[in-house]
Amino acid sequence: MAEKLEKDGFHLSRTGRTLPILLLRAREQVMERFRPMLAAHDVTEQQWRVMRVLMETEAMDASELAARASVLAPSLSRILKTLDQRGLITTRKDEKDGRRTLVALTPAGTGFIKSVAPKSAAIYAEIEELLGQDRIETLLDELEALIETLSKGR
Amino acid sequence: MAEKLEKDGFHLSRTGRTLPILLLRAREQVMERFRPMLAAHDVTEQQWRVMRVLMETEAMDASELAARASVLAPSLSRILKTLDQRGLITTRKDEKDGRRTLVALTPAGTGFIKSVAPKSAAIYAEIEELLGQDRIETLLDELEALIETLSKGR
């Protein structure tokens, strides 16, 4: 049972012990470990996510890419523009549906990911060692369950 | 054991099954439930957090406020400016330490929180009902443990 705050007749959960705050802080702690690596290679967290997703699945349209990378469409538009200017990705129109934009990594983009991936994997391994793989797997399962439940609930 | 992706001789964890992504998506699912309420009252998520923290503890300096609300100092500067213009908070210099800015809710700010708090609590109760209080408490504990471990680990 969550403790409630009583004050002047109104109550709210303690701010520091709520899902929004703790999910935010947990993510912050995790990302702090990746930030130096990302900065060293001059990419943002979101740019890195987008390229990683593209590495997993050759080409795909912008909508699917946005969903998989968990980036909003307007942000993705800007990110793709930046990555295109840097020569890391290319875009072309879908010939079957002129509305869709197909995105793919360039050889340079693929090379970039391959060169940085080992450092990323090493950092993730560090985190796994600190937390323990079992606890991480448990946490990932619970997060997936939460997402599933909330996305379908009512 | 996390599945790894093998491709052209390099490997990375599946992007959709990593702490950064799942923490982000979980938070997104939770916040989506609060967003309509926040929009209806014309406050951002961060503005709401800042005022809630102030409601918990009368006045405090900007640094502590930023830490408790999990907002960066530059963001807080802008947020305080906005909330001040709307008459929801006031700021004054600490007489004992001229560097510090003390922040407090105005009566209007207190009234605002009190009027909106019930709706916020109702939404949190909805989430608790969907997920189950036990699962939420377990998740909160694990998140706190993760934060504690990562913030101190090497």
Place this chain on the structure above:
DNA sequence: CCGATTCAGTTAACATGTTAATCAACGGGA
């Protein structure tokens, strides 16, 4: 008492989050 250093806060610059508006391409129905 003073100069150097540290500290709290703000400002600047750029990237992303968020919502709304816009635009072109699709696709269904009269």
Place this chain on the structure above:
DNA sequence: TCCCGTTGATTAACATGTTAACTGAATCGG
């Protein structure tokens, strides 16, 4: 075929995230 509602994507406008530079105030050491 033509009209119109829908859809994918971009653009606009504003707020926040993020890092660095900067300002003023406090503190420390000589």
